Amino acid sequence: MRRLSILYGILLLIVFTACSKKSNPKPPKDDDDPVVVVPETPEESPVGDVVGKITVGYQGWFTAAGDGSPQNNWGHQNIESWPDxxxxxxxxxxxxxxxxNGQPAKMFSSWDASTVNKHFEWMKQYNIDCAALQRFCNEITPGSDIKAFRDGMATKVKNAAEANGVKFYIMYDASGWKNLEVMKADWENTITGSLDLLSSPQYAKQNGKPVVSIYGLGYAHHPGNAAEALDLINWFKAKGCYVIGSVAGQWRTGTGDSQPNFINTYKAFNMISGWAVGRVVDGNYGSWVNGDRDFCKANGIDYQPCAYPGTSFHNTNGDASPKNQFPRRHGDFLWSQFAVFKNSGVRSVYVAMFDEVNEATQIFKTAENTSQIPAGKWFLTLDADGVAVSSDFYLRLVSDGGKMIKGQLPYSASHPTPHIE
Known part of the structure; x- marks a missing residue:
């Protein structure tokens, strides 16, 4: 028994010594290899209402004479493409x-609940997960007609989202405004106050938090310096929000449309979405997307690049803007962006926009050819690049792009979507 006790004691001593060495490693000598501590990469958020999903921007700003809206007149009719x-x-x-083709030239109004419901019905039909409702800071002054319109649209969107099973969230647009504080008051008094939007089961949540997006922080000609922008982001986060930053395409470099010295401010966002409209997305776009992706991953930020089908602004700007400035190339332009995203391992995409016919970035149904536009007028039609496509082609294309991003369709460098179905 004594021998067994001695052996047991020796065994305990060996185990204790080994554990001591493991928990208190010898510091390296000058001639030892340096100890390299590799930081753990922050984990990306799990799939939620925006992560791993396809989101579209929704303007909802078109009015018509006799529609009963607070304006009750034609609004935002500087359109580039004619709606179907x-x-x-x-x-x-x-x-x-x-x-x-002899049909009367009629226009819809966003104020009609039936219009909003039709749009959200299309979103559901074409596998769009979420809509970011645009809310402009220069339109939310209490007591104004335009705020009454925006508030009414928010309620109509909530109802349509609930009826069709589509998620939605508020996306503030700070461009054209000087006071960032207006967003705080609007969020407290209207969004979570009188409208009570967050009580909707369809209001988007990510990581259990209600989503809010802010467009314009960090732009060279938009309001807010880095400290003011950081204060606003942190205010929303203190309110329990998951905050998305829709920022200039060159946000990482502080060049182009973006302000310098905003990097630490950007790091406060939960998700970053670099704006793409009007930007060349051919050539080395993959390396740029990879750079954005890597920055976000290294800093524990979710990444949601922006895709757009093409753009044109001629009917508003005249000869200062060429017709068909960024051609759609019958879907090739938009699909090339989805292909880059898939190659870069992107999980979340923001599509600009669902209904903005003003800058011809719309993906909803518009005129296929000149027989479907007012006689003697120029509007950018879907066959402008020499190939006929159906009015729902871009909805179907986004549906297929989303399926590829989610792994429901295999990767394809060229789009699989039939031009006419």
């Missing part, structure tokens, strides 16, 4: 000539 209104329950006669 064949499926709308209510439309309004414009003063434009009849369409080339």
């Amino acid at each position: 209104v064949s499926e709308y329950a209510t439309t309004y006669q414009t003063t434009l000539p009849d369409l080339e």
Whole structure:
């Protein structure tokens, strides 16, 4: 027994010595290899209402004479592409000539609940997960007609999202405004106050937190310096929000449209989405997306790049903006961005925009050819690049792009979507 006790004691001594060495490693001598401590990479957020999903921007700002809106007049009619209104329950006669095919030139109003419901019905049909409702800081002054319109639109979007099973969230647009503080008051008094949007089961949440997005922080000609922007982001985070930053495309470098010295401010966002509209996304776009992705991953930020189908602003700017400035190339332009994202391992995408016919970034149904636009007028039609496509082509294309991003379709460098179905 004594021998066993001695052996047991020796064994305990060996185990204790080994553990001591493991927990208190010998510091390296000058001639030893340096000890390199590799920091743990922050984990990306799990799939939620925006992470791992396809989100579209939703303007909802078109009004018409006689629509009963607070404006009750034509608004945002500086349109570049003509909408296909064949499926709308209510439309309004414009003063434009009849369409080339003899049909009257009618326009929808976003104020009609049936219009918003139709749009969200399309989102559901074409596998769009979430809509970011635009809310402009220069339009939310209490007591104004335009704020009444924006508040009404928020309620209509909530109802349509609930009816169709699509998520939505508020996206503030700070461009054209000087006071960032207006967002704090609006969030407390209207969004979570009188409208009570966050009580909707369809209000988007990520990591259990209600989502809010802010467009414009860090832009060279938009309001807020780095400290003011950081204060706003932290204010929303203190309110329990998951905060997305929709920032200039060159946000990491402080060049182009972006301000320098904003990097630490950007690090406060929960998600970053670099704006792409009007930006060249051919050539080395993959390396830029990879750079954004790597920065976000290294700093524990989710990444949501922006894709757009093409853009044109001629009917508003005249000859200062060429017709068909960034051609859609019958879907090739938009799909090339989805292909880059897939190659870069991107999980979340923001598509600009669902309904903005003002800058021809819309993906919803618009005129296929000149027979479907007012006679004698120029509007950018979907066949402008020499290939006929159906009015729902870009909805179907985004559906397929989303499926590829989610792994439901295999990677393809060229789009698989039929031009006409």
